[in-house]
Amino acid sequence: MSERSAISVSVLGAGATYSLRIAPELVASVREAAGFDLTGSINTAISTGAKIAARLGPDEWLLIGPDGQSNALSDEIGAALAGHFHSLVDVSHRNVGISVAGREASMVLNAGVPIDLGDAAFPAGSATRTVLGKAEIVLMRPDADRVYRVECWRSFAPYVRAFLEETAREFNSQ
Numbered sequence: 711m712s713e714r715s716a717i718s719v720s721v722l723g724a725g726a727t728y729s730l731r732i733a734p735e736l737v738a739s740v741r742e743a744a745g746f747d748l749t750g751s752i753n754t755a756i757s758t759g760a761k762i763a764a765r766l767g768p769d770e771w772l773l774i775g776p777d778g779q780s781n782a783l784s785d786e787i788g789a790a791l792a793g794h795f796h797s798l799v800d801v802s803h804r805n806v807g808i809s810v811a812g813r814e815a816s817m818v819l820n821a822g823v824p825i826d827l828g829d830a831a832f833p834a835g836s837a838t839r840t841v842l843g844k845a846e847i848v849l850m851r852p853d854a855d856r857v858y859r860v861e862c863w864r865s866f867a868p869y870v871r872a873f874l875e876e877t878a879r880e881f882n883s884q
Contacts, residue, residue, distance in 0.1 A: 717818050717878040721871060722807035722859070726780035728773040730787070731797040739794075744786040746773055755837035755850040755859075762852050762859070764837035772837075772848055772861065774807070806867040810874055811857040814881050819858060821877040823849065843873050 732740065737748040746763040747756040748771055755764040762774040775783050780802060787798055810818055816827035822843040826832065837850040845866040850859040862870045 717812035717881045719874045720809050724777040726775040727802045727805045729799045730771045739790045753838050755852040757852040805861050806864050808860040815856050818877045
């Protein structure tokens with residue numbers, strides 16, 4: 711296996727994952743309270759230390775923090791948004807994160823993702839809701855050049871992982 715073609719597919723450890731819906735004018739409050747940077751435009755993912763904020767719509771974010779901080783994060787966000795209309799749902803047990811890394815990681819993903827993942831169309835800092843084969847996913851490229859994060863529902867994780875591993879075998883056998 712050459713370094714040029716090495717692709718790794720791995721299930722990521724558990725994390726504190728939330729779906730957050732807020733009015734865009736409340737972004738500054740949440741950023742200060744919980745350490746998430748929500749200032750990006752739609753379809754961006756911003757890493758702040760061990761936290762990722764993926765903006766999926768005008769008022770929708772997927773927040774991912776370190777495992778074990780679920781209660782602290784929800785308390786901080788809840789306190790910052792007290793008195794403001796919002797929705798914060800813990801989806802930690804629903805979601806599974808899968809990392810796809812390597813020089814041709816975008817090609818492996820494009821075997822099942824119907825959007826352009828070239829550097830110009832999906833640069834570092836990108837995020838979107840899409841499909842991989844028959845499974846709905848959230849695809850992120852938070853900061854590393856050739857590392858993608860796939861978030862999917864736990865029930866789809868075996869399918870998504872097997873799909874990615876099978877596709878990666880083609881590149882790893884070259």
